[in-house]
Amino acid sequence: MKKRVTLAFVLISVLVLCLSCGGKQESPEPTTTSVAAPAVAAAPAPVVKEKTSTLQQVKDRGYIVVGVNASNPGFAYLQEDGSYTGFEIDLAKALSVAVFGTPDKLEFRPLTSKERFIALQSGEIDVLIRTATINSSRDTELGLDFTTPYFYDGQTFVVRDNIGINTMEDLEGASIAVLTGSTTETNLAAIMASKQIEYRPLTFENLDEMKSAFINDRVDAVSVDKSSAVVFLAQFEDAGDFKGLEETISKEPLGIAVRHGDSAWKDICQWTLFALFYGDEHAITSANVDEVLSTTTSPETKNVLGKGKEIGAMMGLSNDWAYQIIKQVGNYGEIFDRNLGIPMKVTRGYNKPWNQGGLFYANPFN
Amino acid sequence: MNNPFKTPMEVKHPLYYWIHKNLFSTVGNTLLTLFSCYLLYLLATKSLLPLFSWDWTVIQANLKLILTGSYPNEQLWRVHLCLWYAAFFFGMTFRFSRKTPPRIMYLLGIVLIFFASCKFETLHRLSMLCILFLLFGSFFIASKLKKERLSLIIIFGWILLLPFCFGVIRGFGGPLPIVKTNLWGGLLLSLLVSLTSIFLSLPIGLLLALGRRSKMKIVKSVCIFLIELIRGVPLITILFIGYLILPMALPKGWAPSVFIRALSGVVLFHSAYMAEALRGGLQGISKTQYEAATSLNLSPQKTMIFIILPQVLKRMIPVLVNSFTSALKDTSLISIIGMLDLIGISTSIVSNPKYLTGSAQVLFFEGSLYFVLCYSISKASVVLEKKLGVTTKIKK
């Protein structure tokens, strides 16, 4: 008996050793970092970089890998069944419709704010739609390209209503919570230093933590983007007790980020946004797009909807890409209302087409 | 009180005697009893009672998310399959060491019945009952088997657990379409990461431990450096290396998914600790074993593989089981690098506009999940230790 048990253990040890080598085909990496396993750690040969366009890669692969946030109410979050939903998710769906004609050719990668740009640089994701503020240093230093903003945001403060705070100066001596790892953190520090307002900062890793701190009166104010502020307020039934300050301490234009140097792919992201804006500008919705297509006389609308110039083909897309986007996902206004406007009561503000007093200006489709 | 003969008091009023002896024997003891009664009262009124008044819909609605993350609904049967497999061998393992089902099995049974009564699809609830049935069924099947065969089956069953689970849950096309790692989440992700880290850290840890004992200076110093480096820093810094540095360190296009990166961090971390545990195990082997092997003209390699390692590994089994609990607990840190494991998913759940205020419930529920899992596993390791400790006493 003893012999058999010993034999069994010999077999285990051999098996276990083998496991480390070939047990998991898809992951040779865990051992690569361990230099103590030289047998496994094949020296990674430098790969000759082939410049295939992101569009081609995406088409070959059959889906787009999108970096998103997994916990930003209204913008991107997980539903009960594990699927993603939200404003930014709908933008990604529009992109998928543009490339593949259906909104479901997407793979979402939940990313933290620390990791988001690295994931894009390393090629792990094709496109980043994760409340990334466009600024010069990111655009130039980080090897990124941004599209036109899809959301104009600005940083503000959420405070309790009943303690008489109306301007930033009233916050002298207050405890203010802010999310770490974002532009809001530096903005807050800079503006408070320039206005010489003493305050006690409290930094949190995630929104949920910060929310709890604020509800429980641990802090007097939170400094967040306006959109988040509204979402923040919408979360509580007694939202009357809280209010956002009027002051905006920074501009936060949110854009879609892609890797630097692939302008074809950036064009697709850019013009997908413009198509959404165009639909909003000309009141072309998913409900009336067929009607508009058959009755329109405007040459530009025809171009957009695939009846005029072959804009889609020039970008490597099907010709009715914009029509499909509006048909399947809706125009910008619809996306906004569906995710932010109706459930969160976010007002449009600057996020309106130029002809309605906003900042969105779809470049001409000609 | 050490009187072996029972006092008349004890015979007449055993309950009263017990109370007196255990609660009120001295003044100090009485004070302690009163103090702990007060503590219990506080515990009950301040923390247990409020639990019943909480609104638990957030858990009911998101149970699928908490347990499996974004894993596709129509593929969930694969997770059940793995659970069946594990339950089958869990039951058998207990039979291996005991005649009657231990208390943990009843605890698990209660948890399973709780899940079966939750708001799931009927099929899933049936599957929960199946698991329960398998757990106890295999316990009684095992009693029909011969002891040696049983131990063989159990050992191979557990070794194949990880490849089986990985194969089934990830899939490889055909009838089992591939489910990407970014869809894994919740408890499923936590369990898989910790399970993998244990299975992979054993061989890596073994290599490190052998390297540390090696006579070759360079090998030895590199291994010592690695082990001490990893043991000297918090897990989260190692995770950060995998998370931020690894994509840069590998050639473009080689960058593995976040899952692999987080996993490699956890594996590396546990390998170092495993190496130390194994080193202890190796030192525990009597020198006579080596001498006997040498006198039989076995080469050092053969001595190690055929004589020493089998003994060490056998002794290590309880340690392995126990380190699974610490791996499971440590795995919670991957939420800090943005993975949607059991803790990470809670942030996502409370981002849903419907459940914005449910974070306390989610955290509490996850805490109890962790407790049930870790507690039952650590108890299992105690059971195994008792069993294996008796049979593997090696005389010095």
Added chain:
Amino acid sequence: MSLTRPNKTNIPLWQDTHKRQILAQFIFAVLVIVIVSLLYGNIIDSLSEIGMIPSFRFLRMDSNIDISESIISVDNTSSNLRLIVSGFLNTISISFLAIIFSTILGLIIALCRLSTNYLINKLAVIYIEIIRNIPLLLLLLIWYRAFFLKLPGIKEAIIFGKTLQEGGQTQLSFSLSNRGISMAWLRPSDHFTPFLVCMAIAFVVAIALGIFLKHRENHTGKEQRIILFPFLLFIGLSLISYALLPNAALQKDIPVLGKFNISGGLHITAEWFSLFSGLILYTSAFIAEIFRAGIQGIPKGQIEAARSLGLSHMKTIRLVIIPQAKVVIIPPLTSQYLGVAKNTSLGVAIGFPDLFAITGTIINQSGRALEMIILVMAIYLTLSLLTSLIMNLYNSRIQIKER
């Protein structure tokens, strides 16, 4: 392995154990160097591609952020290095205090666990089992949110010693709210230096007394109070010098309630305290088990022998149980202490700016991931090595010398 190596020429290279080892080592070394250099090369490549060649110059640059608490003063124009130092001090102070208090609590719980009282025994068991089977991260989150944030807000704070000043200010001697704890405190005044000198002298005198007592104990064999008397001497001398000095060396600093927050006095924030107490709760459960194992590991015969020698209960504990238990307890205790220092890094989850949280923030703001991780690993490693060095020295001193 043969004992004597026969003539070299007879053995082929692949069968010569010695040469084979050298060859294997050589190959191993080459492999390690190749792998490390390849990985490092790749890192440099990808960093230089985005124009961020590794350098530590960013440490001198402005951090641009504010942090919530710090022992040294920092603001958004402080350099990154200063921020790291402040995070390091936060980590050190919190882990030092947590180690001391969790040892005390662990001892108490171990005693409860060993108590013959049924209720207290079971309570200790429940405590230990629950804490040991829940991840620390989750424990901290629950502890912070479910306990500390639920304390009354600043307006309804629990207050002792409230006085109204003429200026309309409210002074509070002690207050507890979910912002933390504020209490009156003594701060060094401008005349602190002479007092410090007196204290130093008192310390030296106390040490001298201690050495003298030790000496006498060794000579006479009579037991002396080596710790107590010098300690009392030190305290007494310090107090006398404080009273005799013309200007008060310390001044009272009483917290004042402002519009939003309490300023002045000693302020302990809720984050600091929840990380601190969370660490204590967690670590003490493990330490309690270590103590229990150590105490239970002592053979009953030892205690019986001590009693039969006529040693009192306290003396049995002090002279028989503790010296033997220490030997078993110290090594696992060391690894628990190391764990505390490493576990402070979880403060990142509840908003406490420890070394790791600040590292994360700086990585975020400056993008210097590689440099920061190397730096922070070096710091933690030094800390760990120092702790284990001290504990190993202590351990080797208390080992029972077999005669």
